[in-house]
Amino acid sequence: MTMRLSRYFLPLLRDTPKEAEIVSHRLMLRAGMIRQQSAGIYSWLPLGLRVLNKISNVIREEQDRSGAIEILMPTIQSADLWRESGRYEAYGKEMLRIKDRHDRDMLYGPTNEEMVTEIVRSYVKSYKDLPLNLYHIQWKFRDEVRPRFGVMRGREFLMKDAYSFDLDKDAARHAYNRMFTAYLRTFARLGLKAIPMKADTGPIGGDLSHEFIVLASTGESEVFCHSDYLNFETPAADTDFDSVAGLQGVFDKWTSLYAATEEMHDKAAFEAVPEDKRVSARGIEVGHIFYFGTKYSEPMGAAVAGPDGQPVLLHGGSYGIGPSRLVAALIEAGHDEGGIVWPDEIAPFDVSVINLKAGDAATDGAAEQIYKHLLAKGYDALLDDTDERPGGKFATADLIGVPWQIIVGPKGLAEGKVEIKRRAGGERELVSLEAALDRFKGRVA
RNA sequence: CGGAGCGUAGCGCAGCCCGGUAGCGCAACGGUUUUGGGAACCGUGGGUCGCAGGUUCGAAUCCUGUCGCUCCGACCA
Numbered sequence: 001m002t003m004r005l006s007r008y009f010l011p012l013l014r015d016t017p018k019e020a021e022i023v024s025h026r027l028m029l030r031a032g033m034i035r036q037q038s039a040g041i042y043s044w045l046p047l048g049l050r051v052l053n054k055i056s057n058v059i060r061e062e063q064d065r066s067g068a069i070e071i072l073m074p075t076i077q078s079a080d081l082w083r084e085s086g087r088y089e090a091y092g093k094e095m096l097r098i099k100d101r102h103d104r105d106m107l108y109g110p111t112n113e114e115m116v117t118e119i120v121r122s123y124v125k126s127y128k129d130l131p132l133n134l135y136h137i138q139w140k141f142r143d144e145v146r147p148r149f150g151v152m153r154g155r156e157f158l159m160k161d162a163y164s165f166d167l168d169k170d171a172a173r174h175a176y177n178r179m180f181t182a183y184l185r186t187f188a189r190l191g192l193k194a195i196p197m198k199a200d201t202g203p204i205g206g207d208l209s210h211e212f213i214v215l216a217s218t219g220e221s222e223v224f225c226h227s228d229y230l231n232f233e234t235p236a237a238d239t240d241f242d243s244v245a246g247l248q249g250v251f252d253k254w255t256s257l258y259a260a261t262e263e264m265h266d267k268a269a270f271e272a273v274p275e276d277k278r279v280s281a282r283g284i285e286v287g288h289i290f291y292f293g294t295k296y297s298e299p300m301g302a303a304v305a306g307p308d309g310q311p312v313l314l315h316g317g318s319y320g321i322g323p324s325r326l327v328a329a330l331i332e333a334g335h336d337e338g339g340i341v342w343p344d345e346i347a348p349f350d351v352s353v354i355n356l357k358a359g360d361a362a363t364d365g366a367a368e369q370i371y372k373h374l375l376a377k378g379y380d381a382l383l384d385d386t387d388e389r390p391g392g393k394f395a396t397a398d399l400i401g402v403p404w405q406i407i408v409g410p411k412g413l414a415e416g417k418v419e420i421k422r423r424a425g426g427e428r429e430l431v432s433l434e435a436a437l438d439r440f441k442g443r444v445a
Numbered sequence: 446c447g448g449a450g451c452g453u454a455g456c457g458c459a460g461c462c463c464g465g466u467a468g469c470g471c472a473a474c475g476g477u478u479u480u481g482g483g484a485a486c487c488g489u490g491g492g493u494c495g496c497a498g499g500u501u502c503g504a505a506u507c508c509u510g511u512c513g514c515u516c517c518g519a520c521c522a
Contacts, residue, residue, distance in 0.1 A: 014471065014483075015456050019515050039514065093446095094521075111522090144521065145446065159522065211522095220521095288522060322522045356481060391482040398482090409481055419481090 003349070005384045005396075006358075009046050012396060022218050024331035025150030027340050031400045033327075040147025040155030047400060048327065050348035050380075052158065055323045055330075056137050058189050058345060059160045066182035066241050068133040068162050073115050075139050079105035081114040084300050094142045108141040113296050113318060116163040120314065121302035127167050127312065129304065131175055135162030137323065151324045152284070152332075153220075158324040164317045167306065169293065172315040176208050176291050177247035179319040181235050183212055183287050184254065188234035190326065191343025192333060194286055195229045197259040201290065208317070211261060212287035216332040219282030224270050226257035227277045261285075284329045291317040340401030341424050349382040350374075350443060352402040356390045356409035366418065366433055367408045378443040398423065406436055 011032040019036075020026040028034050033048030044052055060070065079097070082088035088095075088107075096108040109115070116134055124132060137160045147155045164175035180196065187194035196210040213223050235250050258273050260266060261283070270278065297303065297314040306312040334341040342348070351374055355367035367383060374381035382402060384393050390409070397405050407419040407428075418436050421428045431439070 011455090013456060017456065018451090018458095021516075036514090140522080142521070146516095146518095146520080148516085153521080157522070161522090285522065320522055325522065389480060389482090389484065391480090391484080393483090394481080395483045407481080411481065 003382050005382060006386050008382070010400070011045065012399065020150065022149050022152070022332070023335055024152060024218075024328035027331050027335060027399070028150055028328065031340060034151060036150075040144060040153070042151055042154060042156070047348050051327050051330075051342070051346055052323055054346040054348070055190065055326050056158070056160070059186055059321055059323060060137065062182045062186040062189070063135050063160065063162060065185075065237070066133075066178045067131075068135045068179075068182070070136060071116075071119075071134050072136045073109075073112050073119075073138060075109055075141070077107050077109045077112075077115055079107055081118055082107065085114050085117075085296055086299060087114065094144065096141050096143045109138075110140055110142045111159075111318075111320075112136070112138075112161060113163065113292075113316070114300065117296045117300050117302050117314075117316070120163075120165055121297075121300060124165065124302075124314075125304055127304050127306050130314075131164065131166050131171055133162055133164040133175060133178070135160060135319075149220075150328055152328040154324065157322055160321045160323060162319040164319070165297075165302075165314045167304070167312055167315065169291075169315055172291055172293070172317055173208065174244050174247065176289065176317050177244075177251045178241050179289050179317070180210065180254070181239060181241070181247055181250045183289065183319070183321070184235055184250070185237070185239075186321065187212060187214070187286065189345055190330065191345065192286070192330065193230050195223075195225055195259050195283075196254055197223060197225065197261050197283075198255070198264050199261065199288065199290070200263060207255075208291035210255075210289055211285045212289075212321075213259075213261065213283035214286050214329050214333060215279070215281045216284050216329065217282055218332050219284045221283060221285070222262040222265075223260070223281060223283035224262075224265055225259035225279050226273050227279045228257055229254075229259060230279075284325075284332060286326055286329050287319075287321045289317065289319040291315075334401075338395070339399030342401040342403060344403050347401065347403050348380070349400075349402045350379040351404045351406060351440065352382045352384060352397045352400075354384045354393050354397055354405055354407045356393065356407065358385050358387050360410055362413050363408050363410055366413055369433070370406055370408065370418070370436065373437050374440055377440055379440060380443075404440075 013030045016026045017029050020029055031047060032045050035043040035045060037043055079088050095110055098106050100106050139156055140159045141156050144155050147153055166172040166175050192214050194212040194214050197213050199209040199211040201209040240246050258269055293315050294313045296316060302314045303311040331340050353367050353371045355363050357363045371381055371383040401423060403423050405421040412418055416432050417430050418433055419428055419430050420436055
């Protein structure tokens, strides 16, 4: 996908709207990624939508790799389902309740355990159909008392939620480990160092609930962990997700050292970590996984026939990642004075070709040649063909954070050269036009 | 839900205390000169002052109500 900036819709803001407090919110507004429509509710503009979709695709690929199967459930749900689980009364004001024209109680789903359990109980009848993990990527609504920080804590948010169904707790643990491993891979691909931290399991108990936390100075909560986690190796792409022992190994390794959020913090255990390895920082929760056993299958009657023909209640778990929140988390983790610095894999564009003198035959020709080349090689390229001044173009490119800039100006071109700039480090290199083309041989997916 | 604020042009703000019919910077539009890190000059357009009621000869300004939004706290993917 390529785009000419002169014909694109990129409403940049030079000044920061006053309501934006944290850097990701400020930059998302300035870069024309989102538009607030109501407290905690946003429209996604072209640049923001591109990033959101790229994140969702990485999540989707890793969910699929782990064996989860994508579906799509509706945003609006019937209250009856929630009455079955007892959560219609229990949920409180965070749930947005609405009535349809027939005066039936409906709601805008804050999550989908009841609905997916309804689907599974009506079709899955045998232990042979297990294990099963269904996920979807859908908009959710939680009527937070106080939405804030832009899309970091919105009321409407995009969420990938997966739901696993197994015959017993041991099988459910393997399902949990599959998601645990998939999450490690997902966050690594997004360029994030996410550390699984033990989370409150509520009434279920056990050790099967983890929050995945990204360290960031603007994080919402205090976290404590062992610094070796930051250098742990990510599970490989060819990880065998059917290997019970293999995935248990991944889980054991990634839970071997101390890591806890403020709520779960154990001072004594943290003191046992060597002093030079103690990390005390702020963190952003980007994922949350947990096992809940028969919490929904029991009241909703979701059972299959076991090997002996007797009914067995399904053991479930659910696993969430918020793509819309991740957009903000990625900016919190990657920005500088000039603007956003996207990781390569989820940047809205791979390369920005900057024609410093639009209208000049030489720069127009060279910029066009490079742009067409990138298109042919499968890159997402943005061509800045506007008649803005060079300074403005540089500022725009830096603000929106495209990883590579190819700068085509009359001075360099007079010697047959263009400049390649890396957004992240700011390194610039003057190379021949041919060398520049040769540098971008094809996008590695 | 407690506490504190703010709604005046696309964005940032002044004007409000002390009522007299709206202004500044940026952005936009037209023009001239510019052109390698957010140019200069000249000109132009754009606002039922959140909304409703009240006081007054007259309300952005004073009073009442209402809606929206933000920040701090408690709560949450």
